[in-house]
Amino acid sequence: MMELRHLRYFVAVAEEGNLTRAAEKLCIAQPPLTRQIKQLEEMVGVPLFIRKPRGLELTDGGAYFLVHAKQILDKVMVTIEGTQQIAKKRKTLFSIGFVPSVFYGQLPLMVRRLRKNKNLEIVLHELKTQEQIEALKTGKIDIGFGRLRIDDPDVEQELLFEEPLLAAIPSGHELGTHSPSLKELSEFPMITFPTGPGAHFSDFIQGVFYNRGLKSNVSQQVNDLQTALSLVASEMGYTLVPEQVHKLRREGIEYVKLQDTSITTQVLASRRRGDNANAVMRLVNTILEELVENRRTGRYS
Structure with a gap:
């Protein structure tokens, strides 16, 4: 055996x-x-x-x-850790995976709502979208929030909403005097994130230029959003970010809208296929529906 x-x-x-x-x-x-x-x-x-x-x-x-x-060994370890956590605190463990760029919008509101339930222990994991898919399959997380479509038979993804891309540029840069076109941006050094194997947000950004017959001028590839913004503040170039990120105020950075306002990025919720029956997930779904409706009707942007 x-x-x-x-x-x-x-x-x-x-x-x-x-x-x-x-x-x-x-x-x-x-x-x-x-x-x-x-x-x-x-x-x-x-x-x-x-x-x-x-x-x-x-x-x-x-x-x-x-x-x-x-995956089996990871699942066993997650099960042991979850059992120990429940035994210590007698709470239901609910783990959330997220990419950093979605954490400047409504996700913190959802987490705060969930934490009001004294029977829940909420755990957050910063994970790239591909990592979220694997974490869902092993049970490390219960839901993930990312931006890329990943085809996997064990995971279903729900489009929550789309948001415009903004250009994060150094303060005082000539690009900040108007809404730049992609052609204009292609002539300046660009910082992309993240790097590494698998599908990434940087691949999506490259596709935005490619699909319009343009080539971006990538000067730096970095591992995370914060590093990208630090390089922008250092006048190393610009980067494209989802609209939510403008809530992150950084000295030395301006956020400007693109000339083509139809350029958007998705916010997706990933769950194990068919995993909507338990009470905690039903609560999460109810909160998500409310938050998405608030955004759609302009009560939250």
């Missing part, structure tokens, strides 16, 4: 690509580890590794198995 130790051993070997190093990492001898991996392959019924003189490589089946083995 497959046990969690089989998965832990497999992940360690897959990550190290070497039985000796994996055994050292796991603090066990190599021969027992070799037997456990062989036993796992027999249980799965397919080879998970290709044995080579300098180490091990995952087969296609092994690569697939690794993704799901990690």
Whole structure:
């Protein structure tokens, strides 16, 4: 019968690509580890590794198995941590993932509303949209708020609203005297965020220019919004941000509307598919509906 130790051993070997190093990492001898991996392959019924003189490589089946083995181990850890949290505080744990640019609008209002429920323990995780999808599948978060469409059969995404893009520019810059066009902006150094593997907001921004036959002049790529704004304040260039970000007042920065007001970015809520039945999620959905309606009718922008 497959046990969690089989998965832990497999992940360690897959990550190290070497039985000796994996055994050292796991603090066990190599021969027992070799037997456990062989036993796992027999249980799965397919080879998970290709044995080579300098180490091990995952087969296609092994690569697939690794993704799901990690998810299972993460799910177990999240379950343990959640159980401990509930036992200590006797509260229902509800975890929210978010990208920073959505936290300058109505999301804090929702969090404050939820925290008034004394039976809830609210935990926040700053995660990129792709990271939110994985966190939903492992149970690390219960809902995520991001800006990118991610196609995954286990997750459903709801469009809450769209908001215009603004240009964050250095104070006193010539771009601040009017609403600039994308063509004008393409002639100035641009700072994009975030970077790294997978889909990002920076990819969306690049697409905004590309779809209009333009090429942006990217001078810097940084990991987060705050760093991007710091570089803008240092007169290193400009960056494009969602409208909500203008609530973040920074010395040395002005926010200006674009000439093309039809350029918008989405705000999406991501949930596990079919996970709308429990009482907490129903409460979250009710609050979200109210906040979105407030924005639509102009009571909140």
